[in-house]
Amino acid sequence: MADQSIPEARTPEKALDDGALHNAVIKEGVSRRRLLGTAGATGLVLGAAGGTVGYAARPSEATPLASVGADEAMFHGKHQPGILQGLQACGHLVAFDLAAGVGRKGAAALLRRWSQTARRLMAGEGTAADDTDVARDAGPSALTITFGFGYSFFARTGLEKQRPVALDPLPDFSSDQLDKARSNGDLWVQIGANDALVAFHALRAIQKDAGSAARVRWQMNGFNRSPGATAHPMTARNLMGQIDGTRNPKPSEPDFDRRIFVPSSGSNDPSWMANGSYAVVRRIRMLLDDWENLSVTEQENVIGRRKANGAALSGGSETTEMDLEKTDAQGNLVVPINAHARITRPDQNGGAAMLRRPFSYHDGIGTDGVPDAGLLFVCWQADPLRGFVTVQRKLDRGDALSKYIRHESSGLFAVPGGAAEGEYVGQRLLEG
Numbered sequence: 001m002a003d004q005s006i007p008e009a010r011t012p013e014k015a016l017d018d019g020a021l022h023n024a025v026i027k028e029g030v031s032r033r034r035l036l037g038t039a040g041a042t043g044l045v046l047g048a049a050g051g052t053v054g055y056a057a058r059p060s061e062a063t064p065l066a067s068v069g070a071d072e073a074m075f076h077g078k079h080q081p082g083i084l085q086g087l088q089a090c091g092h093l094v095a096f097d098l099a100a101g102v103g104r105k106g107a108a109a110l111l112r113r114w115s116q117t118a119r120r121l122m123a124g125e126g127t128a129a130d131d132t133d134v135a136r137d138a139g140p141s142a143l144t145i146t147f148g149f150g151y152s153f154f155a156r157t158g159l160e161k162q163r164p165v166a167l168d169p170l171p172d173f174s175s176d177q178l179d180k181a182r183s184n185g186d187l188w189v190q191i192g193a194n195d196a197l198v199a200f201h202a203l204r205a206i207q208k209d210a211g212s213a214a215r216v217r218w219q220m221n222g223f224n225r226s227p228g229a230t231a232h233p234m235t236a237r238n239l240m241g242q243i244d245g246t247r248n249p250k251p252s253e254p255d256f257d258r259r260i261f262v263p264s265s266g267s268n269d270p271s272w273m274a275n276g277s278y279a280v281v282r283r284i285r286m287l288l289d290d291w292e293n294l295s296v297t298e299q300e301n302v303i304g305r306r307k308a309n310g311a312a313l314s315g316g317s318e319t320t321e322m323d324l325e326k327t328d329a330q331g332n333l334v335v336p337i338n339a340h341a342r343i344t345r346p347d348q349n350g351g352a353a354m355l356r357r358p359f360s361y362h363d364g365i366g367t368d369g370v371p372d373a374g375l376l377f378v379c380w381q382a383d384p385l386r387g388f389v390t391v392q393r394k395l396d397r398g399d400a401l402s403k404y405i406r407h408e409s410s411g412l413f414a415v416p417g418g419a420a421e422g423e424y425v426g427q428r429l430l431e432g
């Protein structure tokens, strides 16, 4: 897999090797305002000089835990941040609906405010006014803030002609048990950071910026493993204990851009979506009591990969190609015919691929008496019909995993390309 791993030590603007997804646009540096003159800053400098430092052992005085705070993702760029960066430890997904009468002008003003806040906070600065101080003393901590538009945004702002066909509502799937109140929305914001206070600070700032122009429709909070928690960078695990993300498309693959990002020309998308991507967001509850009642062998047959190391059941290591034809002594397929990792493969789905970049969630015990926990499944693609929908249709027809999960909410959002210097996100739509 690779690697939804979160690297432990980074050099300035270092692009990680192919496996890593990807802090390619993360640069290491002491945040101007927050860290200067603090003990943390010293730790960071030591960390940068020291190269890779394993955190598996008990932290020593030289262990630069504070280096996590120094990681900074760029707000301006070809693509919005929060798509190519490695998984972050904390996340908030939040959808907003515009207030009645706000219209295109009000929406433009909101996106301008949000972009200014995102740029400042991602650089480790405070908000332009009335900062809450929640992230005071912390560095940027790899904060990313990503903005998207839902189907309903376009009618509310009189921009129907600019609505991409790709935003047409997702089809119903037979296994869906969706809560409409926690689905879709006019606007979507994804916040991720490697520090919980930094992420919360950003969430509050975005909410406050919304003012009376938009109200929160739904919000979900998630998490991933903290950077440095494992002895070496590795693919993330989910709450079922599986290594999850192994076969994500990699930026170095020749067709990566074509699969994940809308091209500048030659597609059916409106020009304002150039270099953008479509995010499908599904809150997927894991039926953990049922899952944990299975033996490890049964669990591995559901996925088609080993739980310990993510290797395909046909053998090898995590990155060894799965042998779909391999049979055991009795002639049975070693990777079961309905195993999740078999039937989701691009070569079983007409080439359909997506970049999965999820957060786990846990909201205590549900009213049904079992954990309200699972995956905030976020996947990115240039065309959701060719990506998510194709694969989910297949899963709906017979995925061994479906007995152990429940899709509880859904969203589809058009995420425009990154803002150039001096621009705000979505400007080409709102002022085009």
Ligand SMILES: C=CC1=C(C)c2cc3[nH]c(cc4nc(cc5[nH]c(cc1n2)c(C)c5CCC(=O)O)C(CCC(=O)O)=C4C)c(C)c3C=C
Binding pocket: 001, 238, 240, 242, 243, 244, 245, 246, 247, 248, 282, 284, 285, 286, 303, 305, 340, 341, 344, 345, 346, 353, 354, 374, 375, 377, 388, 391, 392, 395, 405
């Ligand atoms: C419609 C798309 C998908 C949904 C929904 C989905 C849910 C889901 N998946 C896991 C765990 C794993 N998924 C793995 C691989 C995998 N899953 C999808 C798509 C969806 N998953 C794809 C496209 C792939 C990769 C296929 C390939 O290219 O070979 C794996 C195996 C390791 C890996 O490659 O990541 C695991 C484990 C859960 C728990 C889940 C819902 C809660």
Ligand SMILES: [Fe+2]
Binding pocket: 340, 344
């Ligand atoms: Fe999956």
